[in-house]
Amino acid sequence: MFQVPTIETQRLVMRMPALRDFEPLCAFYASPRADFVGGQMERDKVWRHLALEIGHWQMLGYGRWTLVEKDTGKPAGIIGLWNPEGWPEPEIGWDLFEGFGGKGYATEAATAARSHAYGTLGWTTAISLVAPENHASRAVAQRLGAQRDGDFTHVRMGTLEVWRHMSPEDLSAGGMEAYA
Template sequence: MAPAAPITLRTPRLLLRTQAIADFPAYAAFLASPRASGLGGPFDLRAAWGMFCHDQACWHFFGHGALMIEHAETGTCVGQIGINDGPLFPEKELGWLLYAGHEGQGYATEAAQAMRDWAFDTLGVATLVSYVAADNAGSARVAQRLGGTLDASAPRSDPHDRVYRYAR
């Protein structure tokens, strides 16, 4: 895939937009918190910066990457959505995170549906997966609402993750 500039997607309530340096403090705080345990965290500042840069670099290397989830009406950044790829991901992963206080409002589902559909329609991928920590019931519900089905045979970096597969 040729290098691509990050895109912007809109949903009824959300603006999915490129990362800005001003997004890093909230992102790093999330990754330093116990809430990042499902991603292998908590992470220190150096690791958070590397992950933030990875999310942006994926656009150049793979033509997809991460977008920040912004509430369109308030302008509040509530989390991140992305298609992850590279040597740490066995397959293209549809991944999301929400900052504290923004769970349970459908933001992850709305953002992930838009990103999933964009990947199918624009990138032409036939399948995506989400790696969900075994104890992350909220993300499992999001994956199920998106039509993901458990794929016990899918490769995974963490043997304890549940893998939800989305077909075109």
């Protein structure tokens, strides 16, 4: 079985998704926050989605982490690397649970995920897909230094904006992480 790395940032722990994340995921997918990521789901579909999140790691050697606040130990979202069947290319994605937006957590964790993708996995590029109405997610992509790079139409989610992240070379030449 593939061993998922745990990543720590200043305020967060990024760990493998687990069964203990089921209830927080159910709350997320029952809320309007899920409207930007495919819509609300019943508990049985959330169960399958959690299995998909775990299985993504096993199948591809990377995936999304459960994001946990260090101070409280509470799950704050699910963030990381994503490339299921039908995706245009590898993505850095973020979904924050209710009450955890507006704290910079998505930017902090996505920066760590991008560093892992570029430094450990050897990726040379990455995108983030953003629903056109999701202004908060677009702002995260912009804070990460991503640039708008067209649209992608997903069979279930409709038209999504493609935001391309800076390459590893651009970041090392003075991009966003040089100022962190």
